[in-house]
Amino acid sequence: MECVRCGICVEGCPVFMVTKWETFSPRGRMILLEKIFDDDSFKKSIFTCLTCGRCSILCPIGIEVYDRMEKKRKKLRKLNLAPPRYYFISNSIRKFKNPFGKEFKKPDFILKYSPTKKADVIYYPGCTSVYREITLSKSVIDVLERLKIDFVVEHEYCCGSTALRTGDDAEVAEPNFKKLQYVIEKTGAKTIITSCPGCYKPIKSSYDKLFGGLSCDVMHVSQFLVDKIDELKLKKTDKIVTYHDPCHLGRGMNVYHEPRALINKIADLVEMKNTMKNSLCCGGGGGIRIAYKEISNEIRRKRAKEALKTGADMLVTSCPYCYLNLKRANMIEVKDLFQLISEVMSETIRDNNHIKIKE
């Protein structure tokens, strides 16, 4: 489908909202799609697309601008026209198996669950939750343990998401695909769960297209937990929270209700002005922070402001990347959904113990 330049998408693009240049809007990007210019604005146009997909929801004929941008980025990469950090990240994924540019030692609590035995479920936490914000993967593991789920943790290779979103070849994600398939066969697991939407989208959908798919069900942890959580008998707190839909989980994979259902069990949920399919990106999508931090920061401030306006005590999200990004805006308390669940779980246990002791 070709763009007819009606402009309905323009005001809906977070990057346009903060830059106000046509060039950095979905319509501008579509105008540049077939072109190559030797100037910074051209690169900026193509590489500031957050791949958040908000424009496609607005487009009357559903043009998937983010998809075209990924293809365009691929071409520009080949011509050596991408920002240098993109190559750095791709190289890092190939060399160090993560996008952070150096080797890391895996934490013990992950090693403890190495996929060396039979199991029902494989948990794939994603690089950010294993090496940067370990409380996030720890929280998920806590909850899985408490629910007595028979699981292992697999995390050797990066899922390749950052590289794929910024136009790298399929091959960057292949080692992870192969390893996951190997672990599925070895453990006999029926389900892979991941707490990172950035990993969830490629593992569930891109791997299908690129490598023919994994022989097992792929779920986001929120989907996996939603009908199990009642077993934990969590108490409802008096917290008022607002929920930020991660783009790749919401618009990307249509997961809107499960995280909300989980929140509703433990806190009061108030929605932001832009929510569900209209949700605004946190400003961290599409690799934009790699080269255009200022724009990214302005977008995240915008989103955090929306959260503040709801009067909520905290913003909850279910993506390590959104979590980290919004937290760094320093405007409102931010928690990952599973971190919140794990905390409420500990509180519930503590309270129950108190009651028992009193009795």
Next chain:
Amino acid sequence: MVRFDTFKTIIHEISAIVGEEDLSIHDSVCHTYSFDTSLHSGKAIGVARPESVEEICDILKIANKYRIPIIPRGFGTGNRGGAIPYNALVLDMLKFNSFSIDSKNLKLEAGAGALFSNIRKSLNSKNVFLPPEPDFDVCSIGGFVATAKSGRRTIKYGNIKDYVLGLDVVLPNGKFVELGSKNFKHSGFDVKDLFVGSEGSLGVITKAYFKILPKPKDFAVIMVNVENLKMGVELSIEILNEMLPTSIDYLDEFCSKALNMKGKLIAIELDSYTNVDREVEKIEELAKDYGNVEVHKGKKAEKFYVSLKSLNVRLKNFFKGFPVVEDFELPIVTIPFVCEEIKEVLEKNEIKHAFYCHLDSGVIHPIMFFEKESVRKYEMLLNDLCSIVKQHRGYIAGEYGIGIVKSKFLDINSLEIMKHIKKLLDPNNIMNPGKMGL
């Protein structure tokens, strides 16, 4: 074209006015500002984003000094090539985006760059409305006024001209003027009217003042399936004999399909400060001999008009190519056979098309699909279509403006007067030259 070293000086001077951040001469930026929604395209030499009246005044002075063409641009959704630059500097007006609503005095004040869809939402929440609001509301206030844009509701509520109370304009010589009384009445020669529909050729509109109305309390849309356009026109004439609806639209089978409905349809919109029940009853009685009748109120009725906004775009689900929409105005009774004649021409030329018409005000919108690179083919075809329209005492551009696309079809006498006025206000022809035959 200016020489390269002169160009550098100009850019330097303009940059000193708006700041480096708000001026770009990057080829990629210029390219993205070289289109609107027509088949045509041009070439910008730069894009400047002024944020104050003073900045615009200074830019126009420089433009006069160096004779650089200036194109004021809103949201670039015009479909007549009005905002397309040809070796010109684009003046992006989107920074003039503030607006305020005074519902007590029934007035709206809006910056030229304010987006109509945002204004509509705010008006709605305050229970007021600007009746001639465009069907397609992704447009700036400047573009709206400069193209004298209109859509539905004309028969009942009139045109945008009837609602503009005042305009702030920077004239081509760089002088800022406030035109119009900004009140409901005005005696004498009302100069501001000259700027409504001026398409950026007489100056830069920076702000507009409008009259607004209280929002009607009741609202309904009645859909009637008709066998053909002729019957639709007969029905609307019958209706117009009995009452004044807000709008009567005709959608052919492609248009209705694009909006998830079936068959040829007449949509009659009613509104009232009390209720519309009596009118609905009357229309049901008149329409029952024509075909299936459905009455919608509330959300469903609103949804229909929301989806109608992007009709041309939605039609792309059935037709390949780029949609080009005409806006011919005709005496209502002639609509069926003029549409037939137009259809014949389109079929002969193998142009895929659909018809959407405002049967109250007599505007027909043939929506045609062209390959992107077929400007020449379109222009040739337009000659034929315009001569059919003229033959039947119609007007070639009822709603969307003239731009570059329709300038050669303007009436010679009007054009001569327009040229005199243009010469007086813009002796160096820096403002949107080449558009509207100027």
